[in-house]
Amino acid sequence: MCRLSRIIICLILFYIQGYCEELDTAKDAIKASDLVFIGEIADSLSTTGETLYVRVVEIVKGKRGLEGKIVNVLAPEPIPNVVITSLRQGVFFLTKQSDNLYRITSGTIGLFKQKELIINALSSMYKINWKGILFLAFSWAFILFLIIYSFSKVI
Amino acid sequence: MPLDLNEIECKILNIMNNTRESWGTRFGVVLAVAGSAVGLGNFLRFPVQAAQNGGGAFMIPYLIALVLLGIPLAWVEWTIGRIAGEHGHGTAPGAFDVIVRRRWAKYVGIIGIMGPIIIMIYYTYIESWTLAYAFFSLFKRYGTATDQHLMKEFLLAYQGITKNQYFSSILPAFFFFTLTLLLNILIVYKGISKGIEKVCKIGMPVLLALGIFLVIRVLTLKSPVAELSEQNAISGLGFMWNPNFARLKDARVWLAASGQIFFTLSVGIGVILTYASYLKKTDDIPASALASASMNEFAEVILGGTIVIPAAFVFFGPTQIENIARSGAFNLGFVSIPLVFLKMSYGNILGFMWFFLLFIAGITSSISLLQPAISFFEDELGWHRKKAIVVIGLFLLLTTSLVIFFLPYGFLDEFDFWGGTFALVLFGTLEAILFGWVLGVEKGFDELHKGAIIRVPVFFKFVIKYITPLYLIGILVFWFYKEAIPFILLKGVKKENIPYIIAARALILLIAILIVFMVREAWKRRKTVDVQAK
Numbered sequence: 001m002c003r004l005s006r007i008i009i010c011l012i013l014f015y016i017q018g019y020c021e022e023l024d025t026a027k028d029a030i031k032a033s034d035l036v037f038i039g040e041i042a043d044s045l046s047t048t049g050e051t052l053y054v055r056v057v058e059i060v061k062g063k064r065g066l067e068g069k070i071v072n073v074l075a076p077e078p079i080p081n082v083v084i085t086s087l088r089q090g091v092f093f094l095t096k097q098s099d100n101l102y103r104i105t106s107g108t109i110g111l112f113k114q115k116e117l118i119i120n121a122l123s124s125m126y127k128i129n130w131k132g133i134l135f136l137a138f139s140w141a142f143i144l145f146l147i148i149y150s151f152s153k154v155i
Numbered sequence: 156m157p158l159d160l161n162e163i164e165c166k167i168l169n170i171m172n173n174t175r176e177s178w179g180t181r182f183g184v185v186l187a188v189a190g191s192a193v194g195l196g197n198f199l200r201f202p203v204q205a206a207q208n209g210g211g212a213f214m215i216p217y218l219i220a221l222v223l224l225g226i227p228l229a230w231v232e233w234t235i236g237r238i239a240g241e242h243g244h245g246t247a248p249g250a251f252d253v254i255v256r257r258r259w260a261k262y263v264g265i266i267g268i269m270g271p272i273i274i275m276i277y278y279t280y281i282e283s284w285t286l287a288y289a290f291f292s293l294f295k296r297y298g299t300a301t302d303q304h305l306m307k308e309f310l311l312a313y314q315g316i317t318k319n320q321y322f323s324s325i326l327p328a329f330f331f332f333t334l335t336l337l338l339n340i341l342i343v344y345k346g347i348s349k350g351i352e353k354v355c356k357i358g359m360p361v362l363l364a365l366g367i368f369l370v371i372r373v374l375t376l377k378s379p380v381a382e383l384s385e386q387n388a389i390s391g392l393g394f395m396w397n398p399n400f401a402r403l404k405d406a407r408v409w410l411a412a413s414g415q416i417f418f419t420l421s422v423g424i425g426v427i428l429t430y431a432s433y434l435k436k437t438d439d440i441p442a443s444a445l446a447s448a449s450m451n452e453f454a455e456v457i458l459g460g461t462i463v464i465p466a467a468f469v470f471f472g473p474t475q476i477e478n479i480a481r482s483g484a485f486n487l488g489f490v491s492i493p494l495v496f497l498k499m500s501y502g503n504i505l506g507f508m509w510f511f512l513l514f515i516a517g518i519t520s521s522i523s524l525l526q527p528a529i530s531f532f533e534d535e536l537g538w539h540r541k542k543a544i545v546v547i548g549l550f551l552l553l554t555t556s557l558v559i560f561f562l563p564y565g566f567l568d569e570f571d572f573w574g575g576t577f578a579l580v581l582f583g584t585l586e587a588i589l590f591g592w593v594l595g596v597e598k599g600f601d602e603l604h605k606g607a608i609i610r611v612p613v614f615f616k617f618v619i620k621y622i623t624p625l626y627l628i629g630i631l632v633f634w635f636y637k638e639a640i641p642f643i644l645l646k647g648v649k650k651e652n653i654p655y656i657i658a659a660r661a662l663i664l665l666i667a668i669l670i671v672f673m674v675r676e677a678w679k680r681r682k683t684v685d686v687q688a689k
Contacts, residue, residue: 023385038474058474116382122473123385128393135211136396139460142218143452150446153608154185154439 026111026121033093033105035062035071038115040089042070050075054092060122074103091118175240175534176347177433181443183352188430188447189454190355190519192421193362195281197455198513199484201415202464206395206480208411209402214456216403216412220626221452225416227615227623228583229444231590232422234603236431237440238594245432245530247425247582248674254594261678265670266582267425268527272670273574273663274424275524276554277567280328282517283335284489285510287313287327292496292506301497306490316563329559336555338518340548343525344540347433351522358515359450365512366458372505373462376469379498383472391468394476395460406633413630418575419455420448421523423583429527437606445609454516462509463487470495488513535677537684554662564655565648572642573663580634584627591620 030036037060042053052073056066073094090112094102111118128136178184205213239250247267251260291297298321300309311317315325322328342350378386402408421427434440468476471491479491496506525547532543558566590599596616603611645653 060474064478116380119383119472119474120385123383123387123390123468126390126393126397126468126473126476127385128389129397132211132393132397135214135398136392136460139211139214139218139456143449143456146445146449147453150442150449153442154181154446 022114022117023121023124026114026117027125029093029105029108029111030061030118030121030125032095033061033108034096035066035092035094035102036060036118037062037066037092037094038089038118039071039092041087057089060091060118072101074101087112091115175243175245175433177435178438179348179352181439183348183356184430184434184438185443185446185450186355186359187351187519187523188421188427188444189450190359191426191430191523192419192447192451192520193359193454193516194419194421194520195285195488195513195517196415196419196484197451197516198459198463199488201419201455201459202395202462203480203484203487204411204415205460206464208408209399210394211396211398212400212403213408213412216409217416220413220416221448223618223622224413224626225420225422226445226448227619228417228422228587228627229420229427229448230441230603230611230615231586231599231619231623232427233431233434233440233444234599235586235590235594236428237434237436237438237605238602239428240432240434241436243534245429245534246527247428248531248677249535250428250432251589252678254589261674262671263585265667265674266578266585267428268531268670269667270424270574270578270582271426271524271527272666273570273578275521275528275551276574277558277570278517278521278524279336279339279551280332280555280558280567282514282521283328283332284313285513285517286335287331288489288493289507289510289514290331292493292503292510295503297493297497301494303490303494306494307486310489314562315559325559329556332555332559333552335518335521336548336551339521339525340544342518342522343529344544346540347526351526354522355519358519362512362515362519363454363458365508365515366454366462369505369509369512370458370461373466373469376466376499378469386469386472388465388469390473391465391476392461394468394473394480395464410630410633410637413626414634417579417583417630420451421520423579423586424524425527425582426523428586429530430523432530435606439606439608440603441607441611442609463492466495467491470498531673531677535681536673537680557659557662561655561659564652566655566659569656569659570663572639573660576634577639580627580631584624584631587619587624587627591624596620 037056038058039054039056042055052075053070054073055070056068059067071094073092074097091114093105093108093111095105097103178187205217235250235254239245239247239253242249242253244250244253247264248261249264250267251264254260255263297306297309300306300321308317308319309321312319312322313328315322315328318324342354344350345353374388376388378384380386417423431440464476464480467479467487471479479487482490492509493506496502496509499505528547529540529543532538532546533540538546558570590596594602596619599619600611600616641647645656648656
């Protein structure tokens with residue numbers, strides 16, 4: 001029983017560790033990229049093999065104005081059409097090359113289909129930090145002090 | 156113009172026997188002033204301002220402005236109001252006349268009546284949206300509006316801007332507006348103690364209880380998508396509170412914080428002045444003003460700062476939250492938040508609670524906006540309350556109808572600019588100068604401390620005399636240069652809207668002329684009554 005519980009705890013810890021590592025990788029990828037968005041390869045333009053035409057569906061990091069527009073992405077190497085068709089929609093991590101021309105940030109291809117992980121990574125980047133807690137606690141404490149002080153006199 | 160005998164009697168009674176109404180309890184007046192201050196802005200405007208202007212770091216200029224601008228100005232307005240009340244006046248023209256003792260002073264004071272009237276013209280309409288949305292939430296009347304785009308369509312159709320499957324006419328909006336106006340009128344008709352005070356004594360605790368319940372619910376929210384475990388209220392709080400100190404270098408952040416404090420505390424409108432005119436000579440001011448300001452801050456920072464943004468974060472996620480925060484308070488309140496409640500279990504009840512909370516916040520503010528005009532008619536023109544209520548009610552029905560029908564053409568924005576911003580900043584500045592320099596800070600402090608249960612630290616003499624007026628003049632000049640000039644010159648206004656905006660300005664001018672005329676008549680009557688009384 002004791003051994004079983006130890007194994008379960010170890011499995012949970014391994015899972016948490018793995019999850020945290022994945023989350024950290026995603027966070028690093030977001031930080032390293034100029035533009036991160038959920039996008040789909042544009043049907044109408046398809047690809048020239050070296051350049052992908054990608055329609056921006058939802059911005060994760062970067063200019064909001066790009067939503068609905070098409071950006072040009074330099075492929076690391078010419079990609080066959082069959083691969084492009086299978087890729088379809090996913091998360092693009094891009095580094096700016098020039099105006100409306102981006103290249104895929106190195107080491108981010110593995111995250112292409114992991115939309116939930118990216119959203120989680122972005123959410124965790126917003127997670128309240130100690131400075132936020134300090135400001136929240138101080139503001140609340142100041143206001144609660146004013147309330148208790150003034151109402152104790154008024155009532 | 157010959158004077159009616161009844162009116163003369165009324166004036167004599169008012170002035171000689173000091174029969175003006177008064178507040179029932181100290182707690183009642185605190186709740187009434189807090190009710191006036193707590194409005195839609197506490198729950199919708201503040202979170203947006205904070206999130207856009209540095210998060211937690213925004214609280215640095217915000218709290219500095221509260222101490223150096225908001226609370227001192229509240230003390231100033233309460234004191235000026237009580238001085239006016241002691242002389243039988245309930246509004247700014249009377250207060251300015253009593254303190255300045257120059258013939259022109261009463262005309263400067265008309266801003267203190269104009270501001271509330273102009274705000275009231277559009278505020279009741281916005282308040283009626285919250286009542287309507289409480290109804291729509293409870294009875295699940297949003298139909299197919301299940302995303303941001305469709306909910307926006309729902310709102311636009313309700314406002315009569317477009318016609319679609321949700322609403323084919325503006326009648327529902329007009330119905331809820333009329334209902335809201337009637338409720339306001341009924342409360343004010345009951346008087347200060349039996350109407351306003353009673354409603355605030357019930358409304359404010361209900362508002363706070365609803366707010367605390369919603370805070371607890373929001374903080375325990377989980378992401379609607381199981382895989383998105385990090386998309387929770389704690390991350391939403393981070394979006395709202397994690398400080399970005401770099402934003403403090405931007406002067407606009409400091410202006411936004413000062414502006415927020417100014418607008419949230421209801422100072423500079425003329426409403427607190429009127430409420431304070433019903434205080435007795437021995438009533439406390441420093442602790443009561445501080446208590447109502449603190450209650451407002453509780454509603455704004457603790458409740459307002461914890462409900463909408465974290466809830467929107469949980470349901471819309473990190474990719475949409477910035478857009479939502481940027482889209483402004485109305486979009487957040489009437490497009491995004493209804494969707495949040497739609498997605499929750501028991502969302503119809505929670506949605507109802509949220510919009511009913513906003514409605515209480517709105518009505519406790521709007522009744523305070525009605526009171527200066529009523530007080531002016533009663534105190535200065537000797538009208539009976541019934542007559543005053545009927546006149547102001549019909550006036551509001553007529554003028555707000557214009558706002559309702561011409562909403563797409565910028566009518567509401569125009570009234571908001573002149574009444575809700577321009578008059579506020581200007582009147583607040585005039586009050587600070589009146590207290591610190593005309594009445595004199597020493598005499599002002601003596602008046603402030605009559606019946607006081609706490610002593611205001613001496614340091615505030617310096618603050619009220621120098622810092623508050625300078626702070627306000629700074630805001631006025633910066634705001635006028637940055638925002639007012641382009642607005643006045645109609646920059647960026649659509650060509651087809653210009654005639655409507657000019658019509659709105661003409662109406663505001665007409666109201667100003669009418670008030671000037673009434674002030675002139677009132678002082679003529681007062682002279683006659685004084686002579687007869689002697």
